[in-house]
Amino acid sequence: MNETEYRVLCASVDTAIKLKGPSHFFRFKGFALKYTVSQSEQWTDCITICYPLGECSCNKAYEIITEFLSLWSFEVDEPIIPGRCITAGTPFPTEESALKAKITTQERVRVPKTTSCDTILYLPKIETEDQGKSVRLYRQARSCINVYSQVLFFWHTLVYPSRNDKGAQYYIQKFTDDKIDGYSHVYKDIKLLIKDKTGVFSEELCESNFGKYIRDNVRHAIAHIVMKRGRSLEIDNIDQQAHIGMISRILRYIARYKIQNEHGLSLKKPHGTDYFMTLKNPDSE
Numbered sequence: 001m002n003e004t005e006y007r008v009l010c011a012s013v014d015t016a017i018k019l020k021g022p023s024h025f026f027r028f029k030g031f032a033l034k035y036t037v038s039q040s041e042q043w044t045d046c047i048t049i050c051y052p053l054g055e056c057s058c059n060k061a062y063e064i065i066t067e068f069l070s071l072w073s074f075e076v077d078e079p080i081i082p083g084r085c086i087t088a089g090t091p092f093p094t095e096e097s098a099l100k101a102k103i104t105t106q107e108r109v110r111v112p113k114t115t116s117c118d119t120i121l122y123l124p125k126i127e128t129e130d131q132g133k134s135v136r137l138y139r140q141a142r143s144c145i146n147v148y149s150q151v152l153f154f155w156h157t158l159v160y161p162s163r164n165d166k167g168a169q170y171y172i173q174k175f176t177d178d179k180i181d182g183y184s185h186v187y188k189d190i191k192l193l194i195k196d197k198t199g200v201f202s203e204e205l206c207e208s209n210f211g212k213y214i215r216d217n218v219r220h221a222i223a224h225i226v227m228k229r230g231r232s233l234e235i236d237n238i239d240q241q242a243h244i245g246m247i248s249r250i251l252r253y254i255a256r257y258k259i260q261n262e263h264g265l266s267l268k269k270p271h272g273t274d275y276f277m278t279l280k281n282p283d284s285e
Contacts, residue, residue: 005091006098009061012083013045018116025279043106050098070139071123079143125271147245154251173211199243201231
């Protein structure tokens with residue numbers, strides 16, 4: 001006789017992705033998940049995890065949800081923001097009964113829907129701690145609404161796992177110098193940024209010191225606002241904001257490159273059904 005009881009944890013999900021159909025079911029790292037698609041454009045989607053009492057805590061269940069959302073965000077390269085959580089007070093006798101529970105939580109949408117797909121068919125497989133933490137940082141950066149926060153979190157993604165942020169400076173410079181195949185659009189943006197001096201934090205910006213410029217001028221100005229050397233941050237200055245916006249886009253691609261090539265998070269490697277798989281709708285059985 002199975003005496004294991006299950007609890008459910010629900011979190012709202014604000015995302016640019018529109019999944020088709022009212023609900024989708026998955027198994028991720030052994031846990032059953034239900035993704036409920038909002039029927040109103042004004043309200044967020046919801047994700048629910050079923051976890052066994054005594055074997056998993058609420059905090060662990062939330063970690064599983066956010067890891068799932070982080071991998072999905074990285075795979076499709078779209079913003080995905082987990083929000084308010086609720087948990088059912090009464091446990092369920094089986095996993096299936098927990099999946100069938102009509103428990104949801106929603107919030108007002110902040111991210112407009114720009115992409116649609118049938119369902120989630122693939123997730124990259126996390127095999128190291130560095131992969132796991134860096135992909136969470138990337139999700140945070142990708143989900144930031146303003147460009148100032150985007151730059152800071154893409155910068156954190158490039159710094160991790162080092163304690164010395166000069167490593168990110170050197171990595172950006174190496175990427176700039178190496179002219180890597182497949183990233184011509186990024187190098188084009190860098191050249192445009194250098195050519196158009198509108199909004200720059202230092203007139204010394206050039207290709208040979210691009211990494212240093214990002215660290216010493218852009219990152220420091222956003223983090224500290226008032227600078228002793230170079231131009232201070234001017235909130236809502238349209239030229240400076242456009243300049244920072246282009247830097248955010250450049251750092252986004254460099255961060256993705258680092259996660260895939262330095263941390264080794266593959267977007268092509270088979271994950272195996274023991275890691276991730278789709279499930280049938282329990283209501284249809």
